[in-house]
Amino acid sequence: MTAASFLLDGLRQAAELIVSGDHDIAVVVGTTLRLAFWSTLLALAIGLPLGLALGLGRFRGRRAGLALANAGMGLPPVVVGLVVALLLFRGAPLGGLNLLYTFNGMVLAQTLLGLPLVAALTAAAVQALPGGLFEQARAFGASRAQVALLALREARIGVLAATIAAMGSAFAEVGAIVLVGGNLEGETQTLASAVLVRVSAGEYGRAIALGTILLGLILVLAAGLTLAQQHERRALLGRPS
Amino acid sequence: MRTDLGVTGLAVMALGAAACGGGSSEPPPAREDLIVQSTTSVRDSGLLERLIGPEFERRHPRWNLKFLAVGSGEAIANARAGQADVLIAHSPKAEKAFVADGFSAERTGRTVMWNDFVIVGPPDDPAGVRRLGRHDAVGAMRAIAAAGAAGRAHFVSRGDESGTNVKELDLWALAGMRRTSDGEPARGSRRPAWYRKAGLGMADTLRLTEQCPFGRDCYTITDRGTLQQLAGNGAIRRLAIVMDGQTADAKGGAGLMLNVYDVYAINPAKYPRTKIAGARAFMQFLTSRRFQQALERYPSRERPGFFPAAAPRVRLTSRPPASLAPGQSVTVAGRVESTVPAAAAPAGLPLALVRSDAGTPLARARTAAGGAFRLTGRVERSGELVLSAPRFGQLSALRVSVGRVSVP
Numbered sequence: 129m130t131a132a133s134f135l136l137d138g139l140r141q142a143a144e145l146i147v148s149g150d151h152d153i154a155v156v157v158g159t160t161l162r163l164a165f166w167s168t169l170l171a172l173a174i175g176l177p178l179g180l181a182l183g184l185g186r187f188r189g190r191r192a193g194l195a196l197a198n199a200g201m202g203l204p205p206v207v208v209g210l211v212v213a214l215l216l217f218r219g220a221p222l223g224g225l226n227l228l229y230t231f232n233g234m235v236l237a238q239t240l241l242g243l244p245l246v247a248a249l250t251a252a253a254v255q256a257l258p259g260g261l262f263e264q265a266r267a268f269g270a271s272r273a274q275v276a277l278l279a280l281r282e283a284r285i286g287v288l289a290a291t292i293a294a295m296g297s298a299f300a301e302v303g304a305i306v307l308v309g310g311n312l313e314g315e316t317q318t319l320a321s322a323v324l325v326r327v328s329a330g331e332y333g334r335a336i337a338l339g340t341i342l343l344g345l346i347l348v349l350a351a352g353l354t355l356a357q358q359h360e361r362r363a364l365l366g367r368p369s
Numbered sequence: 370m371r372t373d374l375g376v377t378g379l380a381v382m383a384l385g386a387a388a389c390g391g392g393s394s395e396p397p398p399a400r401e402d403l404i405v406q407s408t409t410s411v412r413d414s415g416l417l418e419r420l421i422g423p424e425f426e427r428r429h430p431r432w433n434l435k436f437l438a439v440g441s442g443e444a445i446a447n448a449r450a451g452q453a454d455v456l457i458a459h460s461p462k463a464e465k466a467f468v469a470d471g472f473s474a475e476r477t478g479r480t481v482m483w484n485d486f487v488i489v490g491p492p493d494d495p496a497g498v499r500r501l502g503r504h505d506a507v508g509a510m511r512a513i514a515a516a517g518a519a520g521r522a523h524f525v526s527r528g529d530e531s532g533t534n535v536k537e538l539d540l541w542a543l544a545g546m547r548r549t550s551d552g553e554p555a556r557g558s559r560r561p562a563w564y565r566k567a568g569l570g571m572a573d574t575l576r577l578t579e580q581c582p583f584g585r586d587c588y589t590i591t592d593r594g595t596l597q598q599l600a601g602n603g604a605i606r607r608l609a610i611v612m613d614g615q616t617a618d619a620k621g622g623a624g625l626m627l628n629v630y631d632v633y634a635i636n637p638a639k640y641p642r643t644k645i646a647g648a649r650a651f652m653q654f655l656t657s658r659r660f661q662q663a664l665e666r667y668p669s670r671e672r673p674g675f676f677p678a679a680a681p682r683v684r685l686t687s688r689p690p691a692s693l694a695p696g697q698s699v700t701v702a703g704r705v706e707s708t709v710p711a712a713a714a715p716a717g718l719p720l721a722l723v724r725s726d727a728g729t730p731l732a733r734a735r736t737a738a739g740g741a742f743r744l745t746g747r748v749e750r751s752g753e754l755v756l757s758a759p760r761f762g763q764l765s766a767l768r769v770s771v772g773r774v775s776v777p
Contacts (some may be wrong), residue, residue, distance in 0.1 A: 217451065219451050312435055327573075328605075330572055330576075331602055
């Protein structure tokens with residue numbers, strides 16, 4: 129087969145897999161979506177407060193924290209995966225959790241990768257807000273929590289961008305989750321890591337088919353979030369400030 | 370304020386709803402994980418998917434197989450770190466150290482199968498390997514090195530301490546080359562320009578070799594199983610085998626290019642959390658007659674990727690006659706040998722001659738040096754005679770029919 133025919137064959141296979149509702153593919157898609165969901169949710173749960181604190185707080189070490197979060201956006205996934213895996217080995221400090229080669233272990237690793245994205249992008253978004261806004265709110269007697277919520281509301285476009293970034297990273301990740309999850313078929317194999325296996329076995333057509341499905345998923349979810357984001361933008365622009 | 374923040378929440382919830390509808394199925398809670406660290410070729414050749422995974426879990430529903438396909442070097446390192454119940458490897462020296470350091474539950478591993486290493490390169494063979502070392506691996510490597518020095522060839526190394534990489538370094542040592550402290554060919558204190566380290570798995574290394582970004586003249590060493598898998602599905606089309614079928618008079622002997630896959634249970638004395646029952650069940654499965662017979666036909670009987678090697682083979686020189694007078698004695702003689710070419714025949718293997726329907730043996734004997742044996746016993750009743758032997762070193766139990774006798 130030529131390279132072009134591998135591509136065409138892959139697209140044809142992708143269509144067949146989607147139309148036939150192939151069970152194995154459904155499992156892999158399910159794992160991919162669950163990983164993206166839980167890791168993004170956890171990254172948001174920890175990253176939003178962290179980002180607010182880094183962006184608005186006035187405490188020692190804030191700049192260092194901000195620098196760390198920004199550096200964290202460039203965390204090499206393979207290194208994160210390796211460190212998490214070694215910590216989860218039997219007999220290692222976290223070995224008792226039984227997380228290595230499990231779905232939850234992958235969520236842990238992917239959350240660590242998504243967390244700096246959410247924290248740094250949230251911090252940047254709230255820092256871009258006009259400073260007078262918060263002084264006014266404080267003058268009206270707003271509590272810290274109320275100021276934080278106000279900041280999140282005003283920076284929601286940036287927060288959505290952070291969400292999209294964390295989610296996209298979860299869909300695309302291979303290096304970290306293969307080391308921690310083990311790339312086990314039917315358990316910890318995601319669309320991206322399944323592509324890796326098919327390439328190793330020389331099944332390029334199948335690899336392209338899986339890759340096409342993955343791209344489709346990313347496109348649909350990113351488009352949904354972008355629509356929500358732009359809807360917000362219009363609402364903001366329309367409102368007298 | 371709540372509605373505004375709700376958008377992010379809604380988006381995340383939509384993702385969650387999609388995730389839940391994704392058809393995930395939780396395994397039943399009663400199952401226990403059994404972690405197998407294995408060399409990649411078992412997965413990349415399709416063996417895991419077609420012959421091992423589903424069948425093992427069907428026969429042993431208690432175990433949830435976690436089969437990790439990594440290079441032999443990584444597999445052994447992970448097993449040494451206690452991150453395994455079972456190890457499958459094909460790196461004899463590292464395996465010997467693994468056993469010597471007490472990581473194996475049994476005193477030896479169990480041999481499962483073998484195939485061979487071959488050297489591949491461009492079909493027009495600019496290094497002249499076919500002429501200089503068609504069936505001589507060390508000669509072939511010398512030819513590639515000489516052509517490399519003359520600017521006519523490149524060698525692509527896995528460079529990842531896999532079983533294949535270790536074999537490659539053995540060959541450079543046997544070739545008497547000047548080597549670096551890592552065992553790689555050296556020019557001065559550095560690697561020569563014709564020696565390229567890929568840091569990739571076997572399949573990717575083969576593709577890189579075929580593509581040959583350094584010129585049009587790349588060679589590499591590969592196991593036959595991966596090569597046939599990739600050639601079979603069209604991923605490799607141009608590479609040709611320039612060296613295979615190592616002969617006994619070639620340097621290193623006939624066994625030099627053999628690639629023997631062994632399986633080990635991790636020693637619970639080292640790591641108490643080892644699932645030893647599951648590990649034994651898995652070893653039993655790989656060495657079972659059913660799996661071994663399936664290997665012979667995979668992916669096809671004509672071009673198998675692996676050859677079964679669990680049980681020894683018996684060559685008979687003297688068979689029992691078809692019919693006997695009552696009480697007359699029969700002699701069964703012959704030779705027991707490993708199915709791995711050039712492997713030493715088992716000496717001291719306890720053999721028994723039994724009637725297939727009765728438990729007490731008609732005769733017992735141990736094999737002599739070279740695997741030769743001679744069993745003589747009296748047959749009182751008609752029946753099928755069977756030669757049997759227990760598990761012995763790396764060899765699994767033997768049970769083979771030597772023919773039917775009828776006694777009037």
